[in-house]
Amino acid sequence: MSEYAIKVQELGKQYRLGGKIENRYRTLRETISGAFTWPLRMLKGELREHSEKIWALQDVSFEVREGKVLGVIGRNGAGKSTLLKILSRVTDPTTGFAEIHGRVGSLLEVGTGFHPELTGRENIYLNGAVLGMKRREIAEKFDEIVDFSGVSKFIDTPVKHYSSGMYLRLAFSVAAHLEPEILVVDEVLAVGDAEFQRKCLGKMSDVAQAGRTVLFVSHNMSAILRLTEESIVLERGKLVYRAPTRQAVDYYMASGLSQSGERVWKPGETPADAAPFRPVAMRVRDAQGKTVDAIQSRQPLEIEVEYELAKPIKGLRVGVYLQTIRGETVFTSFDTDEPVQYEKYATRPAGYYFSRAKLPAHFLNEGQFVLGINASSFRVRRYFQEERALAFTVDAMGAPGMQWPEPRQGPVRPMLEWEIEQVEAVKA
Amino acid sequence: MSELKATAADANKVLIKPQRGLVGLDLRELFRFRELIFFLTWRDILVRYKQTLLGGTWAIIQPVLQMLILNVLFGDIAGLTSGGIPRPLFTYSALLPWNLFATAIGEAGRSLVTNRNMITRIYFPRIVIPLSSVLSGVVDFAIAFLLLAIMMVYYGVMPTSGIWGLPLYLLLSLITALGVGLWLSALNVHYRDVRHIVPFLTQFWMLGTPIAYEANKIFERLPQGFEWLYALNPMVGVIEGFRNALVGTPIYSTGLLWVSIITSMVLLITGLIYFRRMERTFADVV
Numbered sequence: 001m002s003e004y005a006i007k008v009q010e011l012g013k014q015y016r017l018g019g020k021i022e023n024r025y026r027t028l029r030e031t032i033s034g035a036f037t038w039p040l041r042m043l044k045g046e047l048r049e050h051s052e053k054i055w056a057l058q059d060v061s062f063e064v065r066e067g068k069v070l071g072v073i074g075r076n077g078a079g080k081s082t083l084l085k086i087l088s089r090v091t092d093p094t095t096g097f098a099e100i101h102g103r104v105g106s107l108l109e110v111g112t113g114f115h116p117e118l119t120g121r122e123n124i125y126l127n128g129a130v131l132g133m134k135r136r137e138i139a140e141k142f143d144e145i146v147d148f149s150g151v152s153k154f155i156d157t158p159v160k161h162y163s164s165g166m167y168l169r170l171a172f173s174v175a176a177h178l179e180p181e182i183l184v185v186d187e188v189l190a191v192g193d194a195e196f197q198r199k200c201l202g203k204m205s206d207v208a209q210a211g212r213t214v215l216f217v218s219h220n221m222s223a224i225l226r227l228t229e230e231s232i233v234l235e236r237g238k239l240v241y242r243a244p245t246r247q248a249v250d251y252y253m254a255s256g257l258s259q260s261g262e263r264v265w266k267p268g269e270t271p272a273d274a275a276p277f278r279p280v281a282m283r284v285r286d287a288q289g290k291t292v293d294a295i296q297s298r299q300p301l302e303i304e305v306e307y308e309l310a311k312p313i314k315g316l317r318v319g320v321y322l323q324t325i326r327g328e329t330v331f332t333s334f335d336t337d338e339p340v341q342y343e344k345y346a347t348r349p350a351g352y353y354f355s356r357a358k359l360p361a362h363f364l365n366e367g368q369f370v371l372g373i374n375a376s377s378f379r380v381r382r383y384f385q386e387e388r389a390l391a392f393t394v395d396a397m398g399a400p401g402m403q404w405p406e407p408r409q410g411p412v413r414p415m416l417e418w419e420i421e422q423v424e425a426v427k428a
Numbered sequence: 429m430s431e432l433k434a435t436a437a438d439a440n441k442v443l444i445k446p447q448r449g450l451v452g453l454d455l456r457e458l459f460r461f462r463e464l465i466f467f468l469t470w471r472d473i474l475v476r477y478k479q480t481l482l483g484g485t486w487a488i489i490q491p492v493l494q495m496l497i498l499n500v501l502f503g504d505i506a507g508l509t510s511g512g513i514p515r516p517l518f519t520y521s522a523l524l525p526w527n528l529f530a531t532a533i534g535e536a537g538r539s540l541v542t543n544r545n546m547i548t549r550i551y552f553p554r555i556v557i558p559l560s561s562v563l564s565g566v567v568d569f570a571i572a573f574l575l576l577a578i579m580m581v582y583y584g585v586m587p588t589s590g591i592w593g594l595p596l597y598l599l600l601s602l603i604t605a606l607g608v609g610l611w612l613s614a615l616n617v618h619y620r621d622v623r624h625i626v627p628f629l630t631q632f633w634m635l636g637t638p639i640a641y642e643a644n645k646i647f648e649r650l651p652q653g654f655e656w657l658y659a660l661n662p663m664v665g666v667i668e669g670f671r672n673a674l675v676g677t678p679i680y681s682t683g684l685l686w687v688s689i690i691t692s693m694v695l696l697i698t699g700l701i702y703f704r705r706m707e708r709t710f711a712d713v714v
Contacts, residue, residue: 015712089444089551091711097445104551112549115471117478122471129467130546158478 005182005213006064006087010096012237013057013082056082058237059096066101069214071224071231071245073252079237080217084186087215102181102213103132107200111171116160120151120170123159127174141177149173176203183207186217201227221249221327246326253325254368254391261293263371263390270384276310276350277375277383282320284371284392293391297413298398300361305335305373309350314377316348318355321372321387330369330411333357362415365408366396447708453700458553465560472535472564487571491523498523502640511642511677514583520576521674522639522667525601528569529663530630532602535561536609537626540617544714554707555700558613562605569598576674588676597669600692604662607695610703617706617714637663644680659684662692 057079064070074080085091088104113130114123124145128138138145146152149170151162159167176199185204204227208214218224224231224245231248233241241251262283270279285302286292295301303320319334335355336342372387396402400415458465477483495516502508503515510518536558540547543557580587616622638646643664647655658664665688671677679685 085548085711086444088549089442090548092708093444093446095446097443100442100444102441106550113546115475117475118471122474126467126471129464130550130552132464132552135463 003065004063004099005066005068005101006215007099008063008087008096009061009098011057011060011083011086011093011098012055012095013079013086013091014053014055014094016053055237057086057093060234060237060239061096062232062239062242064213064215066213067211068230069208069216069228071228071248072215072217072234073221073224073231073248074234077236078234080234081186082237083234084184084215084217088184100182104182104184105131105175105178105180106184106186107172107175107203110175111167114159114167114171117158119158120146120149120155120162123170124174127171128178131175131178133178145173145177148176172199180212182213182215184215184217221253225249225326249326250368253327253370261291261390261392263386274375274384276313277316278308278310279373279375279384279386280306280308282306282371282373282389284390294393294395296395296397296399297364297366298361301359303357303359303371305355306353307355307375308352309348312347312349313383314347315380316345316375316377316383318353318375319373320357321374323370323372323387324411325368325370325391328411330364332374334374362400363412364394365411365413366394366399367411368393369411453555453704454553458555461552461556464552465556465563468556468560469563472561473567476564484568484571487568488575491520491527491572492575494523494527495519498640508641508645511671513585513675513677517576517579517583517585517675518671518677519640520579521671522637524569524572524576525597525666525670526634526637526639526663527572528565528598529601529605529608529666530634531565531568532562532605533608533612534626534630535564536605537612537616537622539609540613540710540714541620547714548711554710555610555703558609558703559606561613562602562609565605566602580674585675587674588672590673590676592673593669594673597666597673600662600669600689601666603696604666604692607692607697607699610699611695614699614703614706614710617710633661633663636661638667642677643668647680647684655681655684656687659687660691662688662695664688665692 060079060083062070072080072083082091084106086093087098087100088106111127113127115126118126124142125135125138129135133141146155149166149172151166151170154162154166159170162170183204185200201223204214204216208227214227216224216228228245231243231245232239233248233252235255241248243251262281264281265279281304283291283304283306284293284295285304286295287300289302292301305318305320307318309316317334317336319332319337321332322330324330335357336345368391370388370391373385373389374382375384376382396408396413399413401408401413477486480486482489498519499515502519503510539557539561540554546552547554547557612622612626643658646658650658665685668677668679668685668688672679
């Protein structure tokens with residue numbers, strides 16, 4: 001029995017991009033004419049490497065112990081999907097190798113092989129077979145699958161008549177009843193409604209608790225944090241970081257984010273459909289009015305949004321989102337939250353504006369925070385939104401409870417008025 | 429139970445590495461996926477007749493209509509002979525294996541592209557897809573065969589001892605279809621021209637196959653020693669064999685039958701090699 005469920009060694013995958021990506025399959029004519037004109041092009045010296053090659057994955061090595069849950073974090077195009085494709089044997093690597101112990105199942109395969117003309121019943125069998133289940137296995141679990149999906153009434157209806165929700169539920173039920181030794185989950189949380197996502201997460205933790213190995217790829221940092229203990233970070237096809245998930249997420253979130261305490265929107269950078277609203281800048285200031293990227297927890301701070309209105313806007317509210325670097329929301333606040341302001345700016349005239357909000361001292365916990373901006377008229381239109389406009393750091397120096405050198409959970413660290421009341425004295 | 433799982437996991441150990449050069453056909457792997465082959469074949473059959481009024485009857489209507497047209501054209505108008513047996517029987521017995529072949533190469537040729545969402549998302553031996561496309565035609569063949577049996581009773585034509593060759597000729601037509609299907613399906617992944625070529629290919633091939641006429645009409649017109657040129661069309665051997673097995677028309681020459689068999693094998697083997705070579709890029713290109 002091997003102790004590793006997955007062992008990846010110097011894995012690499014090179015793709016050839018011939019011309020436009022969407023035109024990657026050639027026609028026979030192009031190949032034939034290409035063959036004929038080859039000597040000509042060679043004479044003209046045109047025979048450069050026409051097909052551009054890119055490494056979607058390069059020199060990636062890691063291993064996952066049996067029963068562990070590993071998170072895979074990375075931006076779009078960082079190589080996450082390529083890695084999963086290689087591990088699930090859909091595509092071959094160009095270099096290196098991977099050793100897999102056990103059946104690999106994947107929630108990315110939800111609904112693969114489903115045929116719209118077939119009934120729910122027929123599709124369960126077909127999909128089960130596609131996912132590698134034996135017929136007997138499917139027959140045994142059939143009732144369970146149907147129950148889980150909640151579409152038992154329509155089980156003999158062609159799935160093309162299903163609503164997309166029913167379709168997804170049925171597909172997920174089949175995948176969920178496959179019992180792989182290794183489960184690969186890729187961005188399933190991006191599809192489906194909230195209930196479906198909850199089901200996915202529930203299934204994930206079940207699988208993890210049953211001692212199976214899970215590889216979890218997601219953009220949802222809170223899900224990654226909840227479900228994995230360790231994560232790897234991929235950047236442009238390379239593995240750049242491996243650490244306990246908390247650190248890995250921080251590393252990932254901090255990379256590529258403005259850390260200057262100020263976000264300035266250059267003209268042309270904002271989308272045209274934001275007009276008549278035009279964001280100019282957003283910044284964090286300390287008590288002295290200086291733009292800062294780090295602030296102490298014991299000090300107050302000010303968030304400033306600078307913008308211009310080309311035309312009057314009715315019901316405009318300009319506000320900020322504050323999130324921790326891991327994506328948990330701390331609060332959302334708008335400049336017309338107060339009824340008085342709301343009345344006063346029922347229609348905001350054209351002009352150049354600053355909206356400022358003060359955060360009290362002893363409010364935020366230590367850590368990194370991300371500010372977002374939103375300018376909208378409620379239920380009418382969203383003019384502009386950027387959820388991750390700038391980041392700043394809060395230092396815990398002088399914060400309550402610093403006498404104990406331990407990290408405090410939670411995004412806020414308020415100075416609360418504690419009272420200790422002794423009602424009876426006990427003699428020693 | 430957990431011990432069982434553990435050994436199963438070790439038996440399931442898979443090494444993923446770049447594959448280069450020639451790779452053999454992994455028959456054991458293919459056997460592991462036999463249920464998938466079954467289910468995909470079953471799906472293809474189900475889907476073919478879903479939401480049709482006449483359902484599986486189409487498997488009979490099509491060859492019957494083809495037979496009528498061919499009989500009028502080649503029999504009544506062109507006045508060709510039909511080897512001394514009733515012309516409907518003569519044509520229909522050849523149309524059965526031909527249609528099995530023609531449908532198979534059509535379906536198999538498209539198969540990888542139509543199943544791209546499976547190919548780009550999960551692993552299984554890719555050959556499963558064109559293979560089940562080819563196999564799904566066997567059910568149509570069986571349905572149409574029922575009518576042939578009835579026709580034989582009606583015309584009072586009894587099969588000769590050659591009937592024992594029938595499964596072999598059926599296998600030969602499947603091998604030919606799989607060989608051509610592998611070529612076309614793998615080519616279609618890279619060159620979508622295949623889609624446009626297949627209808628012509630099928631038409632020309634049909635004219636070059638002794639369905640509405642006797643094979644010896646062609647063999648006899650070829651110069652001495654060059655008869656093998658015609659037998660290079662593996663379907664010539666298949667059709668001759670079928671007719672021989674069912675209605676007892678003699679095979680022109682056993683030697684030439686072997687030419688057909690060998691061509692068929694060459695098609696299958698080269699098809700397999702090409703398919704296995706291209707297989708690695710299917711998920712990236714399809």
